[in-house]
Amino acid sequence: MADSTPTTCDADGTCYCPLASVLDTLSGKYAMGVLSIVDAHGPVRFAEIERRLPSASASTVSTRLKELRETGLLVRTQYDEIPPRVEYELTDDGKDVRGRLDPLLDWVTETER
């Protein structure tokens, strides 16, 4: 991910950033799902995210969480207990982006069901 696709701009001033970091991150498999789950149920633990995304493997959930963290859309909080507990929740940016996904997700549910 985070490839080298440049932002391309036209002579007329129109610009396209097809894979700018956030869009890039969101394009990962289950990224929107993870974002939605953490939004709806956060603070939420790893196992619960996994449980709510049965078709995603643990390593995929892990990768998505890492990317979303690196993009600044969510934060990880670790509690030093035994057994260890970790919770995820959205940052303000994460909530912002999540909200901006609504029109699109609405379209999908309106259309597909």
Add this chain to the structure above:
Amino acid sequence: MADSTPTTCDADGTCYCPLASVLDTLSGKYAMGVLSIVDAHGPVRFAEIERRLPSASASTVSTRLKELRETGLLVRTQYDEIPPRVEYELTDDGKDVRGRLDPLLDWVTETER
């Protein structure tokens, strides 16, 4: 593309459709770029889309156009002239989806520039 990822629903009624057809289509590289170009400059010819996406190969543009057509977001019109001329433009669904991308794309431009 169009993999077998199922729609997953929680006991509490919340549903996630991470890769429903439209989102799936939009996740292709340059898909949003092609959609934006056809929206902004349509009816537009193949060569012009290519010109406006210098970093995408012709075969990728071709693939994206095909997928967007199959998802019903744009239409292809062929004129039987010599040399041949083909034009692409958005369907009503395409315009709808394109509009729903705005909040997200706005966020990107607000943030990255």
Add this chain to the structure above:
DNA sequence: CAGGATCCTTATAGATACTG
């Protein structure tokens, strides 16, 4: 519990060459 490391398979994109 939370996940990193590894290996493997599949998806996806790019290059090149060629057609209606």
Add this chain to the structure above:
DNA sequence: CAGTATCTATAAGGATCCTG
């Protein structure tokens, strides 16, 4: 002009095993 077919390279995801 507007593609498509084919091939290759790479990226992304999944399964499994292992650890702090």
